[in-house]
Amino acid sequence: MNNIYKTVWSNAKQCFVVTSELAKSAGKKSSLVLKSITFLTLPLLSLLSTLLVNAAPQNGVVTQGSASISSQGSTTTINQSSSKAIINWSSFNIDRSETVNFKQPSVSAVALNRINDSNGSQIMGSLNANGNVFLINPNGITFAKGAQVNVAGLVASTLTISDEKFLKGNYQFSATGNNDGKITNFGKINANTIALLGNQVINNGWIVATAGDTPADIALVAADNVTIKFGQYQRLGIKINKGTLNALVNNQQLIQADGGKILLRAAAANTLLGAAVNNSGTIRAQTLQEINGEILLLADMQNGTTNVSGILDASAPTKGNGGFIETSAATVNIQNNSVITTLAALGDNGNWLIDPADYTIAATGGDITGADLSTNLNLTNVIIQTSTFTDVGEPGDIYVNDDISWSASTSLTLIAENNIYINSEIKATGDGAGVIFDTALDDEASTAEFIESQHLQLGENGKVTLLGEDAIYQLDDQDYLVINGNNTSIDGDSALEELQNINENLELELNYVLGDDIDASDTLNWNDGDGFVPLGDFDTPFSGMFSGSGHEIDQLVIDLPDDSLVGLFGITVDTLIRDVGLTNINITGESAVGGIVGAQIDSAIYQSYVTGIVSGEFLVGGIAGGQMFSSINNSYSTANTSGDYVVGGIVGGQLFSSINSSHTTGSTSGYGDVDEIEDINGIGGIAGVQFNSTIDDSYSIGDTSGVDIVGGIVGLSSDLFLDFDECECFEDEVEFEISDEFSSQSIVTNSYSTGDTSGEDYIGGIAGIQENGIINNSYTTGDVNGADFVGGIAGLSYSSSSEPSPFEYVIADEPQEQEQSSVIDTYSKGDVNGESNVGGLIGSAINSRVATSYSSGAVTGDTNTGGFIGSNENSAIEDSFFTESTAQAQGIGEEISDSPSVDLTLLSTAESMQLSSYIGFDISDEFNAGTVWRIYEGHITPVLSYFLTPVSDFNAQLSTIYFGNQVNAVANSVSYADTVDSTQIFGTVTLQTNSADAASYKGSDLTIESDLYSTIYDINNGSGGDATSSVTITPKTITVSDVTAQDKVFDGNTSAVLTGASLSGVIDNEEVNLQTDGTFLTPDVGNNKDVLADYSINNSNYQLTTKSEVLKASITSTTTTPTTPTTPIVTITPVSPNIPEQNNTISATPEFDANPFGETAAGGGPELGGQGVVDCVMLLDNIGSESTEEMTENSFNCAISAGQSNDNS
Structure with a gap:
């Protein structure tokens, strides 16, 4: 069997790495059925005992080696004199009162007992041996409750082994037939080494391996072909050669091997089948005499499942270090209230490795809850390592979707074959506690490769909090110093002081992580009001890695109006700053001023944000003052950013750099006159200026204002403006190479601006000036106001060469060579106001190309004013449009020279909302069409598909009252998924039923005509409501x-x-x-x-x-006269038998032959109330004893007593 810490070659890391024992498994997923275990009760076992006709081992024949068999009473003795012996039995059962003893020449001697019984063996009594006993019965072996096994070594197997292999010491066991026999234990098994092999192996008793001269080992294995090896010190090794159908290993009671190794392993017959390892009992392998214990619960990595409940204990309660626990399979489920411990009382804690495909920590629906993981982290170090060695379609991700918190000095290690997603808080408060993250990122990956991969991602609520002394944080083999006020490696009594003292220690090349949020309000009074001192300067830039781990630095103050390189970091080189928020900051400098960094070179900022105020004079940005060969990714600023020259909401200026998936909502303002700095200026909502750089998938919704060269996205977007050979911007030792990863042009793509843009000259909704650049797949909706060169997209689009580009621009991974400025697939909807060279899309186009674009906002100007372009010089216009809402009759205000081609069309308001109008556009009115443009016919002008979020389903409901006709009406309500803002969806859904009857209609009984539209959603009007919409017609x-x-x-x-x-x-x-x-x-x-x-x-x-x-x-009421009854009988019982003969008046209810009041509609007469209702009076004789008198019609008189009768007659 392979050791648990197997080493394999990693192509990604280019070295040998330690991995799970199951790492090389591969295959395809299938469903898994876990078989439940039915407990045999004591009465059933007693009944089973009575069925054993031949209880003791029967008809033993020694076929190899030397041994004798004898029986005396209830004891059977096998005297073995050779080191190995093979005995064939017709049956091998031990009743409760019976004992079987193997007397062997040494502890290493082996007796192979081959049992040729059509039934499984029942071990209910005692089995003893001073050596090793192999029991082989393909039909199963059961150790019943009360069974006692005491041997040096035990192999109980439904798999067989040939005599030849056995005698040679090649202990390879293989199945014959279907291998549906089970190994089941309800008794007590004691040995030094124990191996139970079968199709299914179930323990509901005690299995205890006791260490002697050699460590104790136990293996429960479900497979069809297994090789057992005894290595150095007789350690038990297991190799799975072939799996089995319905493989199951299940422990429900106790397995113990202190100082040894316990293996529960289930292997499926093929990759389409599942195998299961279950534990609901106690498995214990505590450290013994400083020999660590190991516990391994392993199912297949293709489709196997390991279910863990109960207790796994590899602790070191007295001395030594904690042991090792592994729970591995394609799916690993840790049940609530499981206890897994490797805690060491005096030594180092051990490790628990969870090795699945994907793994999710979640309060519900995951593989383990945050609460259970937290509990176990107080007992052991935990390693969760995912693998993609499966065919289950899972990439090997780890998801933290539930809070985790622990106080012990233990660590949580997450090793993902792919990505780690932290969507909840991970919090460790113990000294020396911490986290280790290892993703698929290559150890030698560049900063750019990291940004592209994004293997560690923190969600909105994701953070890592580390509060203990000298807490541990490691990411992709890089160690970080934790800033939490308790780090003995950094001076300072608080986290804020530790942060500041990175400068004092001059350890700017190390990696740092925030362990908690930092209140930086005290910096208001630091350094005589100058506040915080930026980390790193030009002589000693910060060159390590910095992670906020989801935390914030609040109320940071820097007031250095005469200084350059001002920000939390002054300057960074070859640095990654990530996952940090700077909130409510107030930062002031002179040049290269940014909220996070003054200037960054060959560096990156990832998933970070700034709020507050950032101000300076030159090169001022909400996040970074300037950047070269760098990038800002997935970040935002809501800060109000202001300066004189080169001011941007995200970055002041960028050279050979990029801004990706970032945005700003604060205002951006610049006040300088470009004439004062040799025409280098730009004020932009995202970037002030950019040279050979890219802004992609970004937006600005704040207002942008300045004097000249102002853009809603970028002020000036141009190609390289300086010669590095003559540049004196940096010291001689700073060397740079222009990489192919940077664009040869400046590009704005997949971006938009909705704020207002204002200034004097060169004012544009996207760019103030574009020189030899590209604006693609972008739009504006805010108003643009200026004087000269004012456009909805660009104030000026200019190319230094008049030759059209030979390449049609396409956004691609590798930049395309292109010298001509281009504006392609854009639109402007805001009003454009200026004096001269004013256009709905471009103020002035010179040597440029404009294609598949349109403008629709109102345009006003004095001269050279057009609904599309103010003035055009030698620029090609292809498949473009302007609408009558521009209030301009001419698309081009002035044609300064003949252009290569002009294909520009004026559209009426109605035409502007028709698909057929946009000839040349890659456009569709269908859902998810994959086109550049999307139009909702008759409702809106085209929008760019890139910015639309798909809405594939909606639920339209209509309730109405039956009115005699089929329903064909607009839905009362339309609902969407929680993530959809329904206020941004307009239009109606009409529902038609196939019947007029009052009922509920949906599916095929309903016709749906959806006419929904939106400027931010791509709505499935075709079939989006088919599955859920309904009409209810109430009676x-x-x-x-x-x-x-x-x-x-x-x-x-x-x-x-x-x-x-x-x-x-x-x-x-x-x-x-x-x-x-x-x-x-x-x-x-x-x-x-x-x-x-x-x-x-x-x-x-x-x-x-x-x-x-x-x-x-x-x-x-009614009155009825009764008829006289015929032969009524009155039975008279005298009060006393000696009453004198006399006349008496007797009250009685006579029995009438017929209803005296006649029949009624209901078939009966009125009720007679009993005594007092009818008085019958007659003279009776001889009343001395009980008598019966026959009364004739004339012998009595009956009258109804009015006071006693009902009122109904």
Whole structure:
């Protein structure tokens, strides 16, 4: 078996690296079914015992080696005299009262017991040996509850081994047949080395390996072909040659090997199948006599799953260092409340390696929760290492989506084959605690390569907080000093002082990271009001790496109005600054002034931001004053930036540099007159000036103002303006090479400005002046105001050569050679106001190319004013348009000379919103068409697809009341995903049902016509609402009126007659049948009695306002004369048997042959109340004893007692 710390050659790092034991596995994912374990209860085991007809091992035959077999009572003894012996048994079972003893010549002796039984072996008693015992039964082996195994070494296997391989010491076990036998333990197994091999291996008992002269090792392996090797000191090694179907290793109780190694390994038969390793019990391999323990739970890296709950313990509770734990598979699930520990009481803590494909730390739906990981980090160092050695389509990413916090002096290491995404806080407070990040980035990667890869990404809520003394932070093999006020390597009593003292220590080449947020408000009073001293100067620039790790420096003050190179960093060379926020700053300098850095050379700023105020005179930027051979990426400034010359919202000026995916929202202002500095000036929302540089995927929404050369994105965009051979800007020892990665032209692409731009001369919504540059796929919506050379996109677009470029410009990874200024795929919608050379798109175009662009804002000027270009000299205009909303009849104010070609068309307002108008545009009115332009026909002029966020689905809902026709109406509401701003979507969705009936309609029962539009979203009007939209037609409400309940004569029941009912609200020509039902609440006689009226209809398209009401009606009484009963019988029981014979009046209820009151509608007569209701009077004789007298019609007189009868007759 390979050692756990296997070394493999890394092409990325060009060296040998330590990796997981499973690193070279590869394959394709499949589903995995974990088989549950059914526990055998004690009664079942007792029953199993009774089924063992031949309990003791039977019919043993020694086929190799020397051994004898004897039995006495319940004990079977095998005396082995050779170092190896092979015994074939017809069965090998041990009942509860039985014992099997192997007496072997040495602890290294081996007895191979081949069991030829059609049933699995049942070990329920005792098995003892002073050497090694191999039990081979393809049909399975069960160590039952109560079983006791005490041997030097045990191999229990459903895999077989040939005699030849066994005798040669080549312990290769392989399956025969289906290999569906299981190795199951409910008993207690004690040995020095233990190997359980099978299709499935399950432990629900105790497996304990005790170290003796050699360390203790245990292996539970599910596979079809396994090789066991005994290495130095008889250490057990396992090699998987072939996996098995339904591979499962499951521990539910105790496995223990202190000072040894415990392996649970499941290998699938092929890469399409899954294997599982489960632990819900306790696995313990504590350090023993300073020998560290190891615990390995390994399933396949293709489709395997390792499920961890219970306890994994490789700690060192008394002495020595903690051990090593690995849980590896394509998917590793750590269940809640799992305990994993390698904590050392006196030595170094050990490590826990989690080695999956992708891995997610999340409160729900992840592989482990932040709470559980935090708990275990207090017990062990944790290493999470992803791998792409799988075919499961996962790139090897790690996601931190839940907060992690711990206080122990342990570390969290995240090693990603691809990227690490930190979207929540990682917080360590213990001394010496920390984090180590290792991504796919090559150790020798340049700063530019890092920016392109972005392998470590902090989300909006992502941060790393390190508060302990001498905390640890490492990124891609680079160590960082943690600034947190507790770093003994940096002077200072606080994090702010440590930050400042980077200068004092002159350790500007080291790497630093913020361990927490810093309150820098005290800098207001530092250095006699000068504030913070920038880190690095021209003599000693900062050249290390700096990470804010998601933290902020608040209220930093620098007040050096006479100094250059002013910012948090004065100047950086070959530096990366990342993930830091400077908030509420107030920074003032003279030249090269920036919020984060005054000037950066061969450096980069990544995912950082600035808020507050930045001011100076020359080369002033919200983030950087100036940059050369550098980049600013994924960053922003909301600071108000001001200066005299070369001022930009992000950077003052850039040379052979780039700004990517960045933006500014603050105002940018410049006040200087260009004549004072030899015409080098520029004020821009993103950059003041740029030479041979690029602004890509960036925007400015703040206002930009200045005197001359002012642009909403860049003031001046030009090619190289100086000769390096004659440049005296830098000292002799500073050398630079112009790399091919930088553009030969200055480019603005995929960018926009929405703020207002104002000044005097050379004022443009994107660029004040473009010289030999490119503006591509960009737009403006803000107003542009100036005097001369004023344009919605550019004030002046100029080329030094009049020859058109031989290349059509295309944004590509490698810059294209092009000398001609170009404005391609652009539009301007803001108003443009000036005096001379005023154009809706360009103020003046000289030797330039303008293609597939349009302008629509109102244009005003005195001379040389056009709806598209103010003045044009030798510039080609291709497939471009201006609209009547420009208020200009001419697209070009003045043609100074003949141009190569002019294809410019005036469009009416209606035409400007029609797809067919834009001939030559790469344009579509369809969702996700992949074209440069997108138009919503009849609603808006074209917009650039690059800036549109797809909205593929929406949910249109319409509720209405049945009105007799199919619905064909605008939806009441349209909803979108949470990330969509619905206020920026306009238009309607019309829904049509295929029936008029009241019902719910969706899917094929619904026709959807979507006419939604937006300037920021690409909406799927074709099928976006098909899956979720619906129409609900509720039944129309109608009213029942004019209903009367009729009076009646008492008849003994509660029925009532209702008349006069009518319905109102029914749609003309539709039929609705009304059913009425009246019921008196009681049947008794009375006036104005309550009658419950119930109504129902037979048409589901309608519903009644009320389905019942209470009306009033009366029930009147009636008088009925009863007929004389025939032969009534009265039974008389005297009070005393000796009453004298006399006349008596007897009260009784006679039994009538028929109803004396006649039949009623309900079939019965009125109720007689009992005694007192009917008085029957007659003279009876002989009442001395109980007697029955027959009364004739004339022998009695019955009368109804009025006071006792009911009122109904």
